[in-house]
Amino acid sequence: MKKQWDNPVEYTMPEGVRVPASMDIGGVVVAPATVLAPMAGVTDTVFRRFIRNASLFAEGGAGAANVDREVTNQQSGCGLIMTEFTSADGLSKMRESKRKRYLTFYEDEHPIAAQLFGSNPETLAEGARIVEDTGFDMVDLNLGCPAKRVVACNGGSGLLRDLPLIAKIFEAVRGAVKIPFTVKFRLGWNDQHIICVPLARLAEESGLNAVSLHARTREQGYSGQARWEHIAEVKDAVRIPVIGNGDVRTPEDACALVAKTGCDGVMIGRAAPANPWIFRQIAQYTATGRYDEPSEADRYQMIRTYFEMLLDEGREDEHASRAAEGKMKQFASWFTHGVPGGAGLRKSIYEAKTGPKILDAVERFFETRLSGEALEPLQRMEDVPEDFPAMDSAACAG
Template identity: 45%
Template sequence: MNHEDAKPGSMDREGMRPSVSSTPFASPAPRPSTARSEYEWGVNSPSLAGGCSALPGYRLGPVRVSPGLALAPMAGLTDLTFRRVVRRCGHRGLVVSEILSSEGLIRGRLDAEEYLRIAPDEHPIALQLSGADPERMAEAARWCEGEGADVVDINMGCPASKVTKGFCGAALLRDTALAARVAGAVVRAVSLPVTVKMRLGWSESEMTFLEVARALESEGVAGLALHARTRKQGYSGEADWGRVAQLKAAVSIPVVGNGDIRDPAQALSLWRRTGCDGLMVGRAAVKNPWIFRQIEELAMTGSYGQPSFEERSRLILGHFEELIALGPPGLALHRMKTFLGKYTAGMPGAASLRGALGSAKEPGALLEALGEWLRESGAAP
């Protein structure tokens, strides 16, 4: 595919709000069995091959997540454009939006049109809400349902003090009764399945995840994702996967394991060691949006391919074109710089490219210079 063939969002009839094309990139997401043309088959781990029944998936009410893989919610990263990037790279499971403050949405501090927008090719998708007021959370959940979400997810894991000081995010793990009231209000407000993403607790001495999880299950929550660290740990230390197995044994609803999956082999290792129903990948997916396809391939065949330099280049250009098309320009430029660093890590000559483009003031100029660099590297026409 020539990147110039890409069809990023175009302006709608009123010319006010960029609309989202159902085909952001020219070709549909490849599937593991047919995706080999641009793949280099390098990694081989026959001992990890699990046959076709590997990663069978799980059910959230009427929503089937199959295979059982999910893109983790990440503020500033899992916007519509990046969620479509992972779809383009062959991800077939669930995608989750970045955290959306229920208060911010209802009071208009967050542009609901921008943050709740869902493209036709994103499903199944969960929109993630934060908040500690049951009624406001219920109202925001109804907005998510109205925008076409398949699942509403509640954040009970965010460690940031600007979130926890309002008893939101991980602070809800310190008050099981409030966590249950919030979840119950959301469950009753919508006809969609409601999930919760949580941590282990506030700190080593306050490991409340099992108690909170049982209370959430009683309120009708359809599934849980566990980032196996405490709030106090932030992102330090190691995720404790043994806790994922503990949670799986404690509840009957699907449990998704999360934390420190860096490559496909680690993903399968977490799955096999804990018996969890699904796997959620965050940071590794930003560096390598093909990771979901690779996990599937590894589970089915014992090996997986790597994208070529050309494939990676086209992906970056297509993503940035869509960021520009959906705007606004300041946000597009900010996100392009964020993703450029992650996407080009390890590419030959990328450090000087990032240095040169870091000072770009306008997204179109950055895209042009990037295209030029890729052409000179022989990666783009």
């Protein structure tokens, strides 16, 4: 999944149009109507709670006084969070103790949806039952992931070539659970096979409670522009909530998406790891027409908080401990984007051998910057190795 966007369009605030205060998905109120996209290798429980906390409006905190509670409808700027996509086939076969690694969530994550992928209707129905029994508020079907290994199994966007099979999956999953059932999909396999409107209608006819559309084809991957006009077509075609996704990088983008498509909610993927404050900024912008940009001190606090959360999660679990160190290095390239001298920080993180040493590198770097002292040579851009790890190439925002 690319961190950068291809020639992003710059939008201004549309007159009189805002991101909706809420939307109702099968009786679950999502307020405000913003959604953290499911992203493989990204939206685990630590990142989800991190985003939810980054979106909170603390009483008396920055921006809190500017946000109209009647507009945002709650104290968090992120209305719904979603898990990484999880194999339904894997869920049905693995031990219950192992399932917890994939389906762990905490009470402060509600409302939360679990996303499944697969191609067998019965297996997906069983996976949905497991999701419901675990206590999730919704179950979502992934019909958008473009990753080759997923498509090769006829999962994710691979299913976009087989509407009859999708219909069977919809029927099986809808019949298996009582919680809201939603689907996230792309425009189609390629430009010669755009099926978003008939697929949305099929979802509505099958009893699904909402649809999310990433306005690119599978063939596009994450390249080119998201074609929002197709989100508008889907919105015109169905009465269930339609959530728009694709190229939302700023609050202005979120409002422009609503203005151009009439969508009921906005889903944000790639922008969230790069700017964890984006949901709070959207809520501020919706209420006031302006929003606060994070300071360097804010960014330091953000990086340190997330890394500390990762380390805490790994203290009692060796697998989680190794995963935490990997994620700290993986996310460094997102979190330090735009930080003066950030290349040197990324290098020192990359070279650190343990999680605590990574955290030490972050603290040394920002304490030096915030104290106004001169940077050490380590922070020079040319010191960054060419093979510095970026976001997991298998990450999938659907």
